[in-house]
Amino acid sequence: MLKRTCSIVTLNGIFKRYEPHKKRLMYLKRIALAILMVLFLTGTSSAADDFQYEEIWVHQGVFDLATGDRASAEKYTVKLHxxxxxxxxxxxxxxxxxxxxxxxxxxxxxxxxxxxxxxxDLTVRTLSIDGTKLTLELYLHEYELVWIPSESRKFAVEDMAQVDNTAIRLLNVSDNVATLEVTINEKTYVDEYETNGYKKYSDDILLRVTYIDRNNKEINLQLYQPGEPDFKIEINDLGEEYSPNMPASFEIYLKNTGTIPARGITITASASNGQLDPVSYELAMLDTLKIHKIPVNLTLPETPVKENIMIDVNVDGYDYMGNNYRDSTTAQTIVEPYISIEKAIDTHLLKEEDKTKRKIIVEMVVYNNASIGHEVNIHDPIPSTFMPVGVESADWTVFIGAGRSENIRYKALPTVAGVYELGPAIASWYSQGETYSVVSDGAAVTIDVEGTSLEVEKDVSLSDVFTGEEVDVTVTITNIGKSDVEVSLTEDIPAGFRFVSGEDNWEGLLEAGDKKRLTYTMLAQEEGIFDLPPAMVPYTDEDDIQGTFESNMVRLYVYSLEPADMNIESENTKIDNEPLSRGEHASFLLSAFATIAGVLSIIPLIAYFYIRRSH
Incomplete structure (x- = not known):
């Protein structure tokens, strides 16, 4: 006793010496108490969760067996003898x-x-038998999670709730006991529950009371229902487009997003064109939140035209009771024609200080991804003012072997300043009675060519003239380039015309954006159709580079009209239209009467000869 007292005194002395640490010790005690409570509740919860597991017969699949065929489920195999x-x-x-x-x-x-x-451990259930096959199901006995929390509700006495085909009512709360009335399939059960008490009423519902408030006569009721598997399926790593006979693949991604494992899973894949490997895949089980990935190889068809390829993937599986669950997904890719062409334009030489070296470099690659060779025509539609260098034209015909390619490289010299859009190149070929064509990839390239560019137009005041008539000819020169140029123009008067007046030649400086208009008059001297030649405009730019621009050609129609013929015709017309005198009228009537009488006197004579001849 004395020792214990001394100990207490000693401890009290220590606590007095370490008075500042009292609050810290109390805080640590509270933490320890909280940890103990958490551990207790965790242990209670884990023990309570055991009821969610049951010994069940797990469906392994349906099998159609002919004589000698087998069906397997884990270590068991059943053979039809x-x-x-x-x-x-x-x-x-x-x-x-x-x-x-x-x-x-x-x-x-x-x-x-x-x-x-x-x-x-194994159940074999026969579904049907005929003369050729037997259909059976296999089940394995396992201990598995079945019951999944669905919802939690608060009930007061006489409160009622309907869950599917089950009616639940709280009848009474007495001390630590709650009395529930459960009606399912027209059958009523009355059961008493303590805290964490549970009961299974059917294969579809299980109830558990998680809290009883005896003061307020209320309870918290947790409902449990059988879990379900659920599939999430995706097609990953499928490219937007492929070339024929090139390696292609994708991945099937399958996840069980449900609450219980899925079993007897079959994944099937199909393509609208082409071949898949594998086209089907079987998986015995996929647990909750587990992921399974299946690589698939895709062999694409050889096609002369672009074609959309649709990929469909379906998954089919079951829960432990044999209920069926399905999902599907679709993706699309494009297979390019087996002949393809790529085009690239290098414009760095356009920056050369020496304008005579300013060129573009065009590079093209033509691919033949077919299993046989093809003769291919390549056409690159460059502007008419671009002069190919080292080649006669931008057209080629080449034979390309199976799985091979052909490279084409050339230069083109812009001869006229301006802004040009260079479009795609075209590859065409003939196969099995049809002609096909493809264009190169990539958008059009816009090129700004510096230098001289003149626009020359020739026009006339009349296109139909008579000999002796005058016509005005107008030549307009417009500097649409980016540099000032010295220009000259000398017009030649064609044979059949005579220069009358105006300006038919000129030379001088034409600044960028300026315009010069010359007009002169010619006299038509000869009948005919005349093509006025294009106006030729030589130029010299700021770098002493010379060239010539020309205008359009104009056609004139010249008609001949003689004055003497016109006077004679007028006189004849005048005489014919003059009125007759009285004597001329009488003379005309007398001659007309004599003519008619003569005709009438001949008619009897003609009739006489006709009758005589008939006899």
Whole structure:
């Protein structure tokens, strides 16, 4: 006793010496108490969760077996030995193997003997038998998570709730006991629950009371229902486009986003054109939140035209009761024609100080991804003012072997300043009675060519003239380039015309953006059709580079009209239209009467000769 007192005194002395640490010790005690409470609650929860697991028969799949075929589920294999016919009914003899070793044979039919159970671990259930095949299901006995929390509700006395085909009502709360009335499928159960008490009422619902408030006569009720698997399926790593006969692949991504494992899973893939490997894949089980990836190789078709390829993937699986779950997804890719062309334009030489060296470099690659060779025509539509260097034209015909390519490289010299858009190149070929063509990839390239550019136009005041008539000719020169130039113009008067007046020649400086208009008059002297030649405009730019621009050609129609002929025709017309005198009228009437009388006197004579000849 004395020692204990001394100890207490000593401890009190220590606490007095370390008075500042009292609050810290109290804080540590509270933390320790909180940790103990958490551990206690965690242990209680873990123990309570055990009821969510059950010993169940897990569906392994449906199998169609002909004689000699096998169905497997983990270590068990069932083989159809033979099908027997007894009167109008069929039966079968099956053989059971465990880990590859024969164990026993057993007899089944599709009536009373349709189920065989081996050592409480395997169930073979026969669904149907005919003369050619037997259809059966396999089940394995396992301990597995079944019940998944669905929702939690607060109930007061006499509160009622409907969950699917189940009606729940709280009848009473007395001390630590809650009385529930549960009606399911027109059958009523009345049960008492303590905290964390639970009961299964059917294969579809299980109830658990998680808290009882005896003061307010309320409870918290947790509902549990059987879990379900759920599939999320995707097609990953599929390119937007491929060339024929080039390696192509993608990945099938499958995840079970449900609450229980999925079993007996089959994944099938198909393509609208081309071949897939594999086209189907089987997976025995996929646990909750687990992911399975399947690589698939895609062999693309040889096609002369661009074609869309649709990829479809379907997944089919079951839960432990054999309920079916499905999902599908679709993706698209493009297979390019087996002939393709690429074009690149290098414009760095356009920056050369020496304008005579300013060129573009065009590089093209033509691919033949077919399994046979093809003769291919290549056309590069460069502007007419670009002069190919080292080649006669921007057109080629080449033979390209299977799986090979052809490179084409050339230079082109811009001869006229301006802004030009260089479009894609075109490759065309002939195959099986059809002509196909493709254009090179990439957008058009815009090129700004510096230098001299003149626009020359020739026009006339009349295109149809008569000899002796004058016509005005106008020549307009416009400097649409980016540099000032010295220009000259001398017009030649064509044969059949005579210069009358105006300006038919000129030379001088024409600044960028300026315009010069010359007009002169010619007299038409000869009849005919005349083509006025283009106006030729030589120029010299600031770098002493010389050239010539020309205008359009103009056609004139010249008609001849003689004055003497016009006077004679007028006189004749005048005489014919003059009125007759009285004497001329009488003379005309007398001559007309004599003519008619003569005709009438001849008619009887003609009739006489005709009758005589007939006799």
């Amino acid at each position: 033979e099908i027997n016919k007894d009167e109008n009914r069929f039966s079968a003899t099956l053989l059971l193997y465990v880990e590859g070793e024969f164990r026993k044979s057993f007899f089944v039919d599709d009536s009373l003997n349709n189920e065989f159970i081996h050592e409480g």
